[in-house]
Amino acid sequence: MTNIVFIGAGSMAEAIIKGLLEEEKVSPSSICVMNKSDEKQLHYLNAKYKIEIMCTKKLALQKADLVFLAMKPKDAIQACKEIASFLNKQAIVVSVIAGVSIKTIESYLGDRPIARVMPNTSASVGLSASALCWNEKINNVAKKEIINLLESIGTVKVVQEVDMHVITALSGSGPAYLYYFAEQFEAAAVQHGLSQEDARQLFIQTMKGAAYMLMKGEDEPAELRRKVTSPGGTTEAGIEQLMFHKVDEAIFACISAAQQKSRTLGEQFE
Numbered sequence: 001m002t003n004i005v006f007i008g009a010g011s012m013a014e015a016i017i018k019g020l021l022e023e024e025k026v027s028p029s030s031i032c033v034m035n036k037s038d039e040k041q042l043h044y045l046n047a048k049y050k051i052e053i054m055c056t057k058k059l060a061l062q063k064a065d066l067v068f069l070a071m072k073p074k075d076a077i078q079a080c081k082e083i084a085s086f087l088n089k090q091a092i093v094v095s096v097i098a099g100v101s102i103k104t105i106e107s108y109l110g111d112r113p114i115a116r117v118m119p120n121t122s123a124s125v126g127l128s129a130s131a132l133c134w135n136e137k138i139n140n141v142a143k144k145e146i147i148n149l150l151e152s153i154g155t156v157k158v159v160q161e162v163d164m165h166v167i168t169a170l171s172g173s174g175p176a177y178l179y180y181f182a183e184q185f186e187a188a189a190v191q192h193g194l195s196q197e198d199a200r201q202l203f204i205q206t207m208k209g210a211a212y213m214l215m216k217g218e219d220e221p222a223e224l225r226r227k228v229t230s231p232g233g234t235t236e237a238g239i240e241q242l243m244f245h246k247v248d249e250a251i252f253a254c255i256s257a258a259q260q261k262s263r264t265l266g267e268q269f270e
């Protein structure tokens, strides 16, 4: 993939660009990024990553091998209309847009190779959990190239498109839930007298250690929890409060609402 164009220059585009460049999978000069109007953001990206920003839409898209659609769902139709006539026939379109189906994108960009990926912002440190699906126009060579490229920003799971809504809710939005937990646990520890610095460091390391234990996969999550929870001890007292306050129901409602929002966002454009 020698020429990559990003349509959209926000958080997700930057996270992917940062991950790709850090892995040296592509050179800065092979990436061109454009947005709707925020020139300051383009200059920031150019200064930080040395990627191209002054590209002419028509020329950049005519020679693009890969085009990332990285705008909000509400801007997707307008953006697709703006690029449709300039895209070359071979260009592979990779959409990171939440909710919007491949079929909808095909209806604006025509019958061409289109993939949909749901990454997350941990792409910027090479730790995205990306889910990927595609239409039948993507050949095996292109599949391998896309997977190879996305592996430079984290793990890649090839999935059925129908699963993308719940995946968006789980791992696309997921980092935000964990940051929310970090905020709340830190605040609670500070209210009980710990310094913010100590609270943050201890909680981060706790999340990292727990994630590592889960990754090793030697025990189920429930068994790992049991090993921490001494009968009549502190963990039991804490978990009882999580159960009393129905955190399980809150988490179910969180995933339900997020996946439903993904469906609704997509349906708006069908």
Ligand SMILES: NC(=O)C1=CN([C@@H]2O[C@H](COP(=O)(O)OP(=O)(O)OC[C@H]3O[C@@H](n4cnc5c(N)ncnc54)[C@H](OP(=O)(O)O)[C@@H]3O)[C@@H](O)[C@H]2O)C=CC1
Pocket: 007, 008, 009, 010, 011, 012, 013, 034, 035, 036, 037, 038, 039, 041, 070, 071, 072, 073, 075, 078, 079, 082, 096, 097, 098, 118, 119, 120, 121, 172, 173
């Ligand atoms: N943020 C996240 O954690 C994740 C986001 N996503 C998906 O990624 C997409 C982008 O999200 P995010 O990066 O957070 O959004 P941002 O708001 O940060 O960025 C959106 C970008 O799209 C640009 N844009 C809007 N309209 C057009 C247009 N017509 N032509 C070119 N560029 C345009 C904006 O330009 P300007 O600023 O000039 O208006 C801006 O650069 C969304 O669809 C989201 O669902 C997926 C996974 C995770």
Ligand SMILES: O=C(O)[C@@H]1CCC=N1
Pocket: 098, 168, 172, 173
């Ligand atoms: O909040 C959003 O809509 C996007 C999609 C997944 C993460 N952020």
